[in-house]
Amino acid sequence: MELEQLRAFVAVAEEKSYTKAGERLYMSHSTMSRAVSALEHEFGVRLISRDNHVAGLTPEGEKLCEMAKKLLDMAAEIEEKMHLS
Amino acid sequence: MELEQLRAFVAVAEEKSYTKAGERLYMSHSTMSRAVSALEHEFGVRLISRDNHVAGLTPEGEKLCEMAKKLLDMAAEIEEKMHLS
DNA sequence: CGGGCTTACGGTGTGCGTAAATATC
DNA sequence: GATATTTACGCACACCGTAAGCCCG
Numbered sequence: 001m002e003l004e005q006l007r008a009f010v011a012v013a014e015e016k017s018y019t020k021a022g023e024r025l026y027m028s029h030s031t032m033s034r035a036v037s038a039l040e041h042e043f044g045v046r047l048i049s050r051d052n053h054v055a056g057l058t059p060e061g062e063k064l065c066e067m068a069k070k071l072l073d074m075a076a077e078i079e080e081k082m083h084l085s
Numbered sequence: 086m087e088l089e090q091l092r093a094f095v096a097v098a099e100e101k102s103y104t105k106a107g108e109r110l111y112m113s114h115s116t117m118s119r120a121v122s123a124l125e126h127e128f129g130v131r132l133i134s135r136d137n138h139v140a141g142l143t144p145e146g147e148k149l150c151e152m153a154k155k156l157l158d159m160a161a162e163i164e165e166k167m168h169l170s
Numbered sequence: 171c172g173g174g175c176t177t178a179c180g181g182t183g184t185g186c187g188t189a190a191a192t193a194t195c
Numbered sequence: 196g197a198t199a200t201t202t203a204c205g206c207a208c209a210c211c212g213t214a215a216g217c218c219c220g
Contacts, residue, residue, distance in 0.1 A: 001164055003087055018175060028212050033176060043167040050175075053219050060170045067163045074159065078152045079086055082128040085145045103200060113187050118201060135193085135200075 001042060003075055006068040008035035012048065013065045016055050039064070086127060088160055091153040093120035097133065098150045101140050124149075 011021035012032055022029040040047050047061035057065060096106035097117055107114040125132050132146035142150060 001160065002089060019173090029175075030177080030213085031211060034210085037176085043164075043170065045167065045170045050218090053174075055175085060167070063170070064163070064167055067166070071156070071159055071163060074156055075086065078149070078156060079128075081152070082130065082145070082149055085128065085130050085148070104198090114200075115188085115202085116186065119185080122201090140200085 001039065003072065005035045005039050006072060008032050009039055009047065010065060010068050010072065012036055012055060013057055013061065018055060086124065088157065090120045090124050091157060093117050094124055094132065095150060095153050095157065097121055097140055098142055098146065103140060 008021065008025065008027075008031070011024050012018055015021045015024060018029040018032040018036075022032045025032070036048060043060070043064075045060045046058050047064060049056050049058050049061075093106065093110065093112075093116070096109050097103055100106045100109060103114040103117040103121075107117045110117070121133060128145070128149075130145045131143050132149060134141050134143050134146075
């Protein structure tokens, strides 16, 4: 698990779209897809449901998304504090 | 900033040695050196003092180390919770 | 059909380890 | 002089984007 993967996952969750998420992070949609797949593979859990055409979160995805946002916030805070040094 | 870099930095800080840190993470010492250098370059701050022969932390290094440990703990907690899903 | 996700493929670039250079004690 | 970090070098591997395939509305 790396921050980069979580950034991609959260972007997809928020945009409800791999394509939009990719545009937001200046990456291709396939890169987004692979990042999420990697997380799903690592945890052995599906994070985003493909049942419907929309990229909706599974219950596990919801859980991870919530925790991931906190972690990313904390990481951003660290970067900010260090840059001020 | 990525978790991998922080893991390397914290390992170096705790072992007070690039060589030992590398062994602990099953990587070469040069990889450790580069990871720390990347962080120093990103923040524009020296994190580990090379004045003496020992790899001691600078004040900024201390600060980052403390915050990084918390972040890594949180990341580990997330991984743990997700693996239990 | 149309839009969007996934997968395959090829190429580029990053990042690793080995090994040499440098520095410190 | 020995131990430890930095840097150079060459190479393999991972990752990205393009594009084709596929699925669902």
